Amino acid sequence: MSNKTKWLASVQSLEEAQNLNDCLPDILDMKQPSHGALGALPLDVVEDIVNWASGRCLTSATIGDLPMQLEAIEPAIMKMAGTGVDYVKIGLFGGDEQAACLHALTPVIQKLNTPVIAVLFADRDYETDVITQVLKAGFSGVMIDTAEKNGRSLLDLWSVDALTEFVNTVKNAQSLCGLAGALRIEDIASLRELQPDYLGFRSALCPDRKRNESLSVTLAKTVASALD
Ligand SMILES: O=C[C@H](O)COP(=O)(O)O
Incomplete structure (x- = not known):
């Protein structure tokens, strides 16, 4: 894995x-921002974007803000993987059922050809060994994001020390590591120093940070050049 921090943009x-x-x-990350932190786009929209992006850049897609239950998550992963997307992202929202759900998902994730990325949320509570549980389950990467899109950013919720520990733990396990959560353009310089594999953006790409509205190409160019 290279040391250069790459970027991910969520499109709707x-x-x-x-x-x-x-x-x-x-x-190119596909999600429906008006349907939650990891709101899913319809499969036909994802397929269209995957086909267009082919040969241009990698793609990822979220499966929706689903309960931590195998019967909800497994079919959603399988259907999203069927679109041909490069990575499927699933949100782990915590709660009593999560550890059992991760255990049950392990064989599903391990036999799938499409890599699956686990998304944890800085504004959710987890068992202390959650990252170990995630890494054991066979995910290809771990992202940290924010569940509540209320303006509070990742850096409002986690200290730089906590983020450093997260990045090092995930990267030491040879897993992809991503940071997201209402990141601001001015956060890029300090977050890059932590050397995550990816920084993820939606709010920063939208005028007035209104993430349900359309992306601004000018803001996307600003993010791209800040990471160059
Ligand atoms: O995966 C990245 C997210 O779409 C980030 O969205 P956000 O910047 O609005 O929190």
Whole structure:
């Protein structure tokens, strides 16, 4: 894994993806921001974006803010993987059922050809060994994001020391590591120093940080050049 921090931009439509053609991120991430932190786009929209992005950049897609139950998550992963996306992202929202759900998901994730990324949330509570549980379950990467899109950013919720420990733990396990959560353009310089594999953006790419509205190409170019 290279030391250069790459970036991920969450898009909600083919049109938004195409608008980024001159400043494509390393990963075009597909989600429906108005449906929650990891709101899912319809499968046909994901397929259209995957087909368009092919050969241009990698893609990822979220499966929705689902309960921590195998019967909800397994079919959603399988359907999203069927779109041909490069990575499927699933949110781990915590709670009593999560550890059992991760255990039950392990064989599903391990036999799937599409890598699955686990997303933890800085504003959710977890068992202390949650990262160990996630790494054992066979995920190809771990991201930290924010569940409540209320303006509080990752850096409002976690200290730089906590983020450093997270990045080092995930990268030492040879797993991809991503940081997201209402990141601001001015956070990029300090977050890059932690050397995560990816920084993820949606709010920072939208005028007035209104993440449910359309992406601004100008803001995307600013993020891209801050990471260059
Ligand atoms: O995966 C990255 C997210 O889409 C970040 O969204 P956000 O910047 O609005 O928190």
